[in-house]
Amino acid sequence: MHYDRRFSVLMDTAIAPSFAAAPVPPRARRRRAAVLLGSVLLVTFLAYAGALRFGFVYDDTPQIVSNPVMRSWSNLPRLFAQHVWSSQTGALPNYYRPVFMAWCLVQFKLFGSNPLPWHLALVILHLIATALAFQLARRFFADDFVAAIAAAIFGLHPIHLESVAWISGATDPLMAIFCLGSFLCYLRYRESAMPHFGWLLLSLLQYGLACLCKEPAIVLPGIVALYEYLTWNERRVLTKVVHAVIRTAPLLLVSAAYLVQRWVVLHAIARASTPLPTTTLPLSWPVLLWFYSQKLVWPARLALFYDVQPVLTATWRDFWMPLLLVLGIATALFVAIKRLPADHENRAMSLRGVAWLSLAWIAAFLLPVLDIVSLEPGAMAHDRYLYLPSVGFVLLLALAISRLRLGHAKLFGAPAAQVVIVTIVACAMAFGTVKQSVYWANDLLLYYRAVDVSPTSLTAVNRLADALLQRDYTAEGIRLHEQILRSNPSFWQSHFQLGNAYFKVGRFPEAEEHLLAASRLQPSTPQIYIYLAIAQIRNQHYNAAEQSARAAVALWPNTPGGFYVLGTALAQQGHWPEAAAAFERELANDPDQPKVRDDLEAARRHIQ
Numbered sequence: 001m002h003y004d005r006r007f008s009v010l011m012d013t014a015i016a017p018s019f020a021a022a023p024v025p026p027r028a029r030r031r032r033a034a035v036l037l038g039s040v041l042l043v044t045f046l047a048y049a050g051a052l053r054f055g056f057v058y059d060d061t062p063q064i065v066s067n068p069v070m071r072s073w074s075n076l077p078r079l080f081a082q083h084v085w086s087s088q089t090g091a092l093p094n095y096y097r098p099v100f101m102a103w104c105l106v107q108f109k110l111f112g113s114n115p116l117p118w119h120l121a122l123v124i125l126h127l128i129a130t131a132l133a134f135q136l137a138r139r140f141f142a143d144d145f146v147a148a149i150a151a152a153i154f155g156l157h158p159i160h161l162e163s164v165a166w167i168s169g170a171t172d173p174l175m176a177i178f179c180l181g182s183f184l185c186y187l188r189y190r191e192s193a194m195p196h197f198g199w200l201l202l203s204l205l206q207y208g209l210a211c212l213c214k215e216p217a218i219v220l221p222g223i224v225a226l227y228e229y230l231t232w233n234e235r236r237v238l239t240k241v242v243h244a245v246i247r248t249a250p251l252l253l254v255s256a257a258y259l260v261q262r263w264v265v266l267h268a269i270a271r272a273s274t275p276l277p278t279t280t281l282p283l284s285w286p287v288l289l290w291f292y293s294q295k296l297v298w299p300a301r302l303a304l305f306y307d308v309q310p311v312l313t314a315t316w317r318d319f320w321m322p323l324l325l326v327l328g329i330a331t332a333l334f335v336a337i338k339r340l341p342a343d344h345e346n347r348a349m350s351l352r353g354v355a356w357l358s359l360a361w362i363a364a365f366l367l368p369v370l371d372i373v374s375l376e377p378g379a380m381a382h383d384r385y386l387y388l389p390s391v392g393f394v395l396l397l398a399l400a401i402s403r404l405r406l407g408h409a410k411l412f413g414a415p416a417a418q419v420v421i422v423t424i425v426a427c428a429m430a431f432g433t434v435k436q437s438v439y440w441a442n443d444l445l446l447y448y449r450a451v452d453v454s455p456t457s458l459t460a461v462n463r464l465a466d467a468l469l470q471r472d473y474t475a476e477g478i479r480l481h482e483q484i485l486r487s488n489p490s491f492w493q494s495h496f497q498l499g500n501a502y503f504k505v506g507r508f509p510e511a512e513e514h515l516l517a518a519s520r521l522q523p524s525t526p527q528i529y530i531y532l533a534i535a536q537i538r539n540q541h542y543n544a545a546e547q548s549a550r551a552a553v554a555l556w557p558n559t560p561g562g563f564y565v566l567g568t569a570l571a572q573q574g575h576w577p578e579a580a581a582a583f584e585r586e587l588a589n590d591p592d593q594p595k596v597r598d599d600l601e602a603a604r605r606h607i608q
Contacts, residue, residue, distance in 0.1 A: 029144065032413075036148035037134050041127050043426070044155030047433045048123045051165045054441045055115045058304065058463075060167045062088060069101070070108040079105065083266055092273045093266045094374060099212040100171045118167045125173035126164045130155035132180035133391055137398060139187055140354045145414045149422050150398035157390055158299040158432040162383040165440035171214040172387035178210035179217050179388060186224055190231075190247075204254050211258040216368040216388065218258070221251040226360050230353040272373040274380075276310055283311040284380070285370055286322035291381055292366060293329055296393050299383075299429075302436050303453035304446055305460040308381040310372060333359060333396075340399075355399060361392030378459035401425075443467040458484055462493050469501050477501060492521035496528055503535055511535045519548070526552040526559045533565045537572065545569035558589050564596050571599070576606040 056065055067087050069075045080098040085091030111117040134151035141147060154160075163172040182203045189199035210217035228244040262269060291308050311318045337359070340352040349357065369375065369385045406417035439449040447464035454460050461484055469477035478501050481494040499515035502508070515532035522528060529552035536545035549566035552559050567582030583600035587593060 033138070033144040033147075036144055037131060037151065040134065040148055040151045040155055041130060043152070043430065044127060044130055045123060047156055047430045048126065048164055048437070050434060050437050051119045051123060051440065052116055054119055054165060056113070056118075056167060057440060057443050057446050058166060058168065063168050064104050064108065065113050070105055073105075073109065076102060076105060081265060092271055093268075094271050094273060095215070096262050096265055097171060097212065097214055099209050100174055100214065103170060103174060115167065119165075122164055122167060122170050122173065125170060125177065126155070126160065129173050129176040129180065132177060132184065133394065135184055136180060136391070137395055139184070140349060140357075140395065141399070141402065143402070145418075146398050146402045149401055149418070150394045152422065152426045153394040153397055153429065154390060156426055156429040156433055157394070158302060158429060158436055159295055159383050159386045159390060161302060161433060161437055161440065162304065163387045165437050166384075169384055172384050175210050175214040175217050176388045176391070178206040178213060179220050180391070182206035182210060182220060183223065186251075187227075190228075200250065204250055207251055208254050208258060211255070216365050216385075218255060219364040219367055221248045221255060222364050223357070223361055224248050224251055226357055227349075230357060231349055270371065270374045274310070274373050274375065274377045276373050277312070280310045280312060281370070281372060283314055283319055284372055286326050287311055287318055288370060288372070288381060289326045289366075290322040292386055292389075293326065295383065296386060296390060299432060301453050302383055303439075303450045303460070304382075305379060305450040305454050305457045305463070306381045307454040307456050310380065336400075340403075351399065355396060358392040358395035358399070361395070362389045363392075365389040365392075376459075378457065444471070458488055458491055462491070462497070465494070466497055469497060469504075474501055474505055490521055492518045492528075495521065496531070499535065500531060503531070503538070508535055508538045512539055512541070519551075523551075524555065526555040526562065529555070530559065530561055530565055533569060537565070537569055540572075542569050542572040546573065553585075557585075560590065561586070563589070564593070564599075567596075567599065567603070571603060576603050579603045580607060 063084070064070060069078065069087055079101040083091075083093040084095040084097050084101060085093070107118055107121060130151050133154045134147050137150035138144060138147035163169040182205075185199045185203035185206065189196060189203060192199070207217070207220055210220065225244040225248040228247045229240050232240050232243050234240050234243065259269060287308065291306070295302070314320065337352055337355040340350070340355055342350045342352045344350050365388045366385065372380045401418055401421055404415070404417055404421065406415075409416035411419040439445050444464075444467050447460060447467050450457065450460035451464050461480055465477045465480035465484070468474075468480065478498065481498045481501070484491050484494040485498070495514045495518035499511045499513075499518060501511075502514065503511035512532065512535040515528060515535055519528045519532050529548045533545040533548035533552065536542070536548060546566065546569040549562060549569055553562040553566060556562070563582045563586035567579045567586065570576075570579035570582060580600060580603035583596055583603060586596050587600065
């Protein structure tokens with residue numbers, strides 16, 4: 001592959017020319033690349049600097065702040081043997097992300113519950129991902145200015161807010177860093193005149209780490225295979241396919257090892273969390289792809305939740321219109337890409353090949369999130385799912401801008417038209433990022449924004465109601481939960497929260513009624529039974545409370561407070577030996593409970 005070696009020499013000596021530029025001395029080009037990248041990173045940091053004042057929001061509290069696993073270094077090995085939500089009872093074991101959890105554990109031991117350094121570390125992750133996007137574009141285009149265009153758009157794109165302003169969103173920057181790093185190392189390995197297997201090993205290691213950060217990384221071998229197919233100097237398609245598969249084999253072995261480990265830990269590759277008919281998946285894809293296309297091009301009115309729902313029937317609005325729009329975009333891209341030069345021009349890939357690979361990058365990393373049955377109910381579309389796919393988008397956009405030829409004027413050594421367009425786009429994206437980041441400052445702002453953008457999203461309204469109840473805005477929280485149940489009486493989360501809210505304000509019969517409804521709708525969650533048992537004890541329904549508490553400890557024997565509530569219900573019925581045994585079990589789970597010890601002593605006195 002003579003062009004591979006030529007490209008390697010150009011990149012190693014840092015003298016790859018721009019599309020229409022005179023040769024630049026190596027030192028000057030390195031200095032120019034450093035200035036361009038440094039400017040992009042500085043502007044990106046300033047755009048996200050406001051996030052340093054934000055707190056923990058959304059899933060940060062259960063996943064990090066109140067997660068007992070974060071308390072000790074000794075739990076580090078456990079992270080590789082359990083799913084992300086193992087500390088939460090009733091959680092579906094679908095997410096195996098030990099590297100992300102290890103990242104959280106290290107930060108918790110260093111920073112505790114002070115959110116500022118957490119946010120700073122996350123912004124730094126985004127800057128690293130932006131720098132890697134710059135390096136990838138630089139290798140593809142052999143032009144520092146075009147690489148800076150791609151990096152600036154990636155760094156400032158508002159669609160990344162969820163992944164950069166939300167601490168638990170670090171899964172995406174971490175995955176992106178390892179995926180980009182793995183791909184860049186693989187390129188270094190393949191473009192060397194003499195293969196250096198250290199680069200291949202480093203690529204494989206980073207790919208494995210990427211998979212252990214977040215599941216969509218599993219598709220990276222497909223990108224590598226396409227790269228091999230596009231750059232192999234061979235006319236026969238079958239030969240090129242075989243070559244691509246052989247070259248991708250080491251990555252596929254890592255994929256297999258990851259899937260085996262995932263199966264060992266989760267006892268499944270993936271589980272359905274949203275029961276839907278099989279036909280719902282292809283019917284929902286057009287509206288999802290159209291949604292993501294809009295957000296990439298016009299990232300306005302961003303929110304945590306959206307009104308995007310599974311499509312059950314092929315109506316014009318929900319299926320045919322989005323399908324035609326997506327097909328129209330695909331056709332326009334196909335025509336535009338076919339008009340790009342097919343020659344290499346001192347690059348490892350032709351511009352046409354770069355465009356195809358960039359388009360495949362978007363599609364491949366979106367593919368896993370099209371499996372909507374494995375996603376959380378009521379949350380099938382999120383901005384964070386676009387973090388890594390947006391790398392392909394910014395490459396395409398940078399390529400399109402670089403092809404503009406409007407006059408011969410130069411500005412900062414680059415075509416003036418390109419500089420003006422990039423400046424306008426970057427300013428617009430920076431403004432959108434700064435303006436919309438404020439909604440991530442706290443839970444109330446975040447959920448109010450979600451309800452404003454998606455008023456029919458039950459998940460958004462439920463989260464807002466919960467946040468209001470936690471801040472003692474009890475009347476408003478109860479009103480919102482009652483509003484949800486009027487439109488969807490089977491929404492168990494609102495029954496559960498209403499039960500707790502009614503208990504808090506002393507409306508114990510209503511509390512028991514709603515908690516009982518929640519237990520029937522969601523019989524696999526032990527906490528519901530515990531709160532139900534407490535309400536039943538308060539209403540003097542001691543036998544029912546005993547049955548509810550037994551259901552809780554049967555589901556999870558280590559449920560905090562489960563055996564204590566059971567012992568209390570038994571004591572109220574005069575079953576003192578059984579009550580004492582239940583209190584002893586509670587102390588075995590957690591010895592540091594003075595109230596339980598006092599009740600145990602009281603039970604023993606009654607036995608005597």
